[in-house]
Amino acid sequence: MIEFINVDKEYENGFKALKNVNLTIEDGEFVAIIGGSGAGKSTLIRTINKMHDITSGKLTVNGKDVSSLKGQELRDFRRDIGMVFQGFNLVERTTVQKNVLSAFIPELSGFKKVFGLYSDDMKKKALEALDSVDILDKAYQRTDALSGGQKQRVALARTIVQKPTIILADEPIASLDPVTSRQVMNYFTNLNQKYNITILINIHDVDMALKYATRVLGVRKGEIVFSGHPSEVNDEVITNIYGQDPKSIVVE
Known part of the structure; x- marks a missing residue:
């Protein structure tokens, strides 16, 4: 559950983007x-x-105080929490599969993170995520060769693999x-x-x-x-x- 209680957000320039937001989003x-x-x-x-x-108020997600x-x-x-952007936020010069695998970077340590050494299980999960959005056939293509819709599906697959x-x-x-x-x-x-x-x-x-x-x-x-x-x-x-x-x- 996501809960906003009297939440305000004011930027440094004085612009108030959120004003006394009270909102509950159920699972x-x-x-x-x-x-x-x-x-x-x-x-x-x-x-x-x-x-x-946030500037003031309280925001909790699954019981955790976000602030x-x-x-x-x-x-x-x-x-x-997965995040999908309008601009896709993909690495254009690498393959589709490697873009999805990037979701696992926080789980890597030491030289594995530096060299992008992913386990076979991670690679399998990446391919399964691509299959779930019907773009498995593009797994080994460079991302910059895809259409906008295909790129957004890759971005979705990268989010899905996080579970x-x-x-x-x-x-x-x-x-x-x-x-x-x-x-x-x-x-x-x-x-x-x-x-x-x-x-x-x-x-x-x-x-x-x-x-x-x-x-x-x-x-x-x-x-x-x-x-x-x-x-x-x-x-x-x-x-x-x-x-x-x-x-x-x-x-x-």
């Missing part, structure tokens, strides 16, 4: 976070794995075409349903959010202004979240 939920540019969506999910520190975590304890905590209980995704389909976007969202759905992984996706496409999520959060100016089932989202709700008529919203 196994598929949550889509929607809102305008600069609303605080990315900040919200990046506080969960402590990529961003108190540091050093090895923080690294161990992050192993349980996380939570996956955070920051605009994972923003740079993809509609067909590929649906394919990637289907993989998220499969992970959520098959493994009961809690998924939080910061997403710009409202229609995609309503189609795939089991719960929608609306963020505006750092505040949670809506939390509910996709069926509850109507024109009035969208107007409140974005501050404009739904018909005037342009999805980029």
Whole structure:
């Protein structure tokens, strides 16, 4: 379970990205976070794995006070939380399999870490993760030869191999075409349903959010202004979240 209690986040320049956020995410939920540019969506999910520190309030994940975590304890905590980015965050000049294997680097020690010496079991798990997102046939190809959708599936495989209980995704389909976007969202759905992984996706496409999520959060100016089932989202709700008529919203 993820719990925000009166959480604020203020950056050094004085910008308040989160304001008195009170929110509970239950295990196994598929949550889509929607809102305008600069609303605080990315900040919200990046506080969960402590990529961003909160300024005040309390944030707990599976009973752990995130603000108190540091050093090895923080690294161990992050192993349980997968992160998927819009820009994929892959090493383009190496193979697909090696990108997935990079998830095991924290488990290596000494010269094995320096030279990237992975066990046969790790290699097997990497291939199984690639197979789970239907890209096993690209395992030994260079990553820079892949399409954007294929790269995002590799990023997902790298996350899967960690066996996380939570996956955070920051605009994972923003740079993809509609067909590929649906394919990637289907993989998220499969992970959520098959493994009961809690998924939080910061997403710009409202229609995609309503189609795939089991719960929608609306963020505006750092505040949670809506939390509910996709069926509850109507024109009035969208107007409140974005501050404009739904018909005037342009999805980029």
